[in-house]
Amino acid sequence: MGWTEVLTTAEMRALETAAMASGAVMGLELMERAGTAVAGAIRLRWPKAGRVTVLCGPGNNGGDGYVVARQLAQAGWRVRVLGMDNTPGPDAAAMKRRWAEMGGIEPLTAAALGSDLSDLVVDAIFGTGMTRPLDREMALVSRWMGGWTPARAVTPPPIVAVDAVSGLCLDSGAWLGGERGDPGGNLPRAALTVTFHAPKVGHLLELGPVLGGELVVADIGLKTTSFRDAEGQIWSERTLAVMDPPRHLQQDRGQPLLGKRAGSHKFDHGHALIVAGTAGQGGAARLSARAALRVGAGLVTLAPPADAMAEHSGPPDALMRRAVDDAAALSRLLGDDRLRAVCLGPGCGTERAAALLEPLLASRRPAVLDADALTALAGHPAIFEGLHGGCVLTPHMGEFRRLFPDLAARLDTPRPRSPAQESAQTVALQTWRQALADMRGPLYSRLDAAREAAARSGAVVLLKGPDTVIAAPDGQARIHSAFDVPWLATAGAGDVLAGIIAGLLARGLPPLEAVATGAFLHAAAARRFGPGLIADDLPEQLPGVFRDLGL
Ligand SMILES: NC(=O)C1=CN([C@@H]2O[C@H](COP(=O)(O)OP(=O)(O)OC[C@H]3O[C@@H](n4cnc5c(N)ncnc54)[C@H](O)[C@@H]3O)[C@@H](O)[C@H]2O)[C@@H](O)CC1
Numbered sequence: 001m002g003w004t005e006v007l008t009t010a011e012m013r014a015l016e017t018a019a020m021a022s023g024a025v026m027g028l029e030l031m032e033r034a035g036t037a038v039a040g041a042i043r044l045r046w047p048k049a050g051r052v053t054v055l056c057g058p059g060n061n062g063g064d065g066y067v068v069a070r071q072l073a074q075a076g077w078r079v080r081v082l083g084m085d086n087t088p089g090p091d092a093a094a095m096k097r098r099w100a101e102m103g104g105i106e107p108l109t110a111a112a113l114g115s116d117l118s119d120l121v122v123d124a125i126f127g128t129g130m131t132r133p134l135d136r137e138m139a140l141v142s143r144w145m146g147g148w149t150p151a152r153a154v155t156p157p158p159i160v161a162v163d164a165v166s167g168l169c170l171d172s173g174a175w176l177g178g179e180r181g182d183p184g185g186n187l188p189r190a191a192l193t194v195t196f197h198a199p200k201v202g203h204l205l206e207l208g209p210v211l212g213g214e215l216v217v218a219d220i221g222l223k224t225t226s227f228r229d230a231e232g233q234i235w236s237e238r239t240l241a242v243m244d245p246p247r248h249l250q251q252d253r254g255q256p257l258l259g260k261r262a263g264s265h266k267f268d269h270g271h272a273l274i275v276a277g278t279a280g281q282g283g284a285a286r287l288s289a290r291a292a293l294r295v296g297a298g299l300v301t302l303a304p305p306a307d308a309m310a311e312h313s314g315p316p317d318a319l320m321r322r323a324v325d326d327a328a329a330l331s332r333l334l335g336d337d338r339l340r341a342v343c344l345g346p347g348c349g350t351e352r353a354a355a356l357l358e359p360l361l362a363s364r365r366p367a368v369l370d371a372d373a374l375t376a377l378a379g380h381p382a383i384f385e386g387l388h389g390g391c392v393l394t395p396h397m398g399e400f401r402r403l404f405p406d407l408a409a410r411l412d413t414p415r416p417r418s419p420a421q422e423s424a425q426t427v428a429l430q431t432w433r434q435a436l437a438d439m440r441g442p443l444y445s446r447l448d449a450a451r452e453a454a455a456r457s458g459a460v461v462l463l464k465g466p467d468t469v470i471a472a473p474d475g476q477a478r479i480h481s482a483f484d485v486p487w488l489a490t491a492g493a494g495d496v497l498a499g500i501i502a503g504l505l506a507r508g509l510p511p512l513e514a515v516a517t518g519a520f521l522h523a524a525a526a527r528r529f530g531p532g533l534i535a536d537d538l539p540e541q542l543p544g545v546f547r548d549l550g551l
Pocket residue numbers: 012013015016030031032034057058059060061062063064125126127128129130131132133134135162163196220
């Protein structure tokens with residue numbers, strides 16, 4: 001599978017609209033396929049027909065639910081349906097009628113669920129239309145699914161979410177309502193989420209992976225896979241996610257991208273310079289340097305100040321050392337154009353980083369700016385102005401907040417978009433491009449924040465976390481989910497990531513590619529080592545990761 005396209009809810013709606021406008025498919029048909037896919041996924045995982053309760057909302061997500069109810073009943077399940085009595089759209093109404101010919105529909109309330117004894121609950125209340133916090137009754141239904149009732153704690157049956165657990169914002173992965181990052185307890189956790197055509201941004205960010213359980217992306221026959229403009233070019237603001245080892249790592253036009261060609265010279269694989277700090281700054285820069293070597297840079301030079309050289313003289317012996325005391329020394333060193341990429345920040349010290357940033361940016365060399373270099377950038381707006389497209393900023397949320405306080409503040413704002421913005425959610429086909437650019441909601445996402453940060457700085461931005469988001473100044477973005485490797489949250493893991501990216505830049509990968517590939521390799525190394533991981537282990541896992549990739 002490799003890189004997979006990830007859509008916002010507005011993009012998904014536009015694709016559906018485009019497919020229907022082209023006459024390729026009718027809405028009712030898409031809904032039938034969506035419901036069939038959910039019922040199929042359920043029957044695959046729970047092959048013995050049991051009792052299922054299907055919760056249907058007021059819109060098309062509810063419409064999918066009625067299809068699931070019909071199909072499971074036909075497969076021998078005992079089906080109970082609870083539905084909201086709002087007027088659904090025509091497709092959902094048709095599906096509701098078809099179900100009503102087979103079985104009853106009780107009102108969807110928490111009280112009705114209190115005594116439910118089914119083996120499985122299907123959450124088809126809200127999907128991509130989820131734009132505001134759940135009202136009181138639906139919040140109670142949601143808490144029941146999360147295992148809470150006013151009377152007592154319950155053990156809810158496994159939950160299968162249609163498109164998403166209702167309450168999750170599919171554009172940000174945040175819970176709608178409550179505090180961002182701390183939405184309160186008793187959130188429902190699905191065993192399985194079945195979404196359609198492509199993962200949505202919210203499946204991969206923040207709470208999305210936590211609440212969604214296993215994610216199945218069902219093909220519902222939408223032919224269009226990406227947006228193309230009038231010239232047939234793929235729209236530049238494209239978001240891709242790593243779902244499996246990216247195939248492009250193994251092959252690029254027949255050449256292994258990360259492999260080494262027979263007969264090549266060490267300089268063919270680039271020379272990376274890793275700036276280190278004064279004595280007592282710890283091994284951060286050495287971790288970066290080791291990672292740059294392991295990822296295959298032909299040569300790696302560690303550059304501490306002269307008086308810290310002794311501290312930095314330990315292994316690996318493959319590492320070269322050059323003293324760099326000040327800006328002038330760095331400028332001289334960068335006069336050698338075989339030095340293809342620089343890593344500045346890990347274990348560097350903020351003052352030293354500030355002093356060295358100017359000659360580094362002036363050299364226009366591809367550069368990873370991490371840790372102390374990010375703090376230095378935040379304190380020196382004039383230096384920030386010198387950032388360019390070869391720069392990679394790798395902030396964690398704290399560093400991001402220092403660099404882009406206004407964007408971080410928007411992430412903290414719990415309020416969803418206004419009703420006026422919500423009504424703009426229906427995208428006229430001919431204006432989709434503008435509409436999609438305007439519609440980022442209902443909540444501001446880490447993807448939005450990284451994109452704005454990249455556009456503002458002119459650099460590639462990697463916003464760290466279990467849901468790492470990467471954005472380039474032209475709007476292209478990548479999401480790399482590492483929720484499965486919490487062992488990566490360990491001191492120095494970020495220094496290794498910076499070194500991996502610097503090594504890949506030295507090897508000649510374009511910045512966005514180097515960063516996305518680096519994030520993948522970093523997590524793959526952690527995955528391969530498993531529990532007990534410390535940062536020093538990460539570079540040592542890279543050879544095994546490469547072997548696994550068939551290099
Ligand atoms: N877009 C597509 O291509 C397809 C969509 N399908 C289904 O359609 C769903 C989207 O359907 P809809 O757009 O009708 O939206 P939903 O069914 O997710 O939501 C229904 C309506 O509820 C309202 N609403 C939002 N938040 C609310 C809240 N907190 N309390 C009360 N009402 C609220 C909104 O106005 C929304 O229109 C998808 O999630 C998916 O399940 C599928 O049938 C297959 C194809």
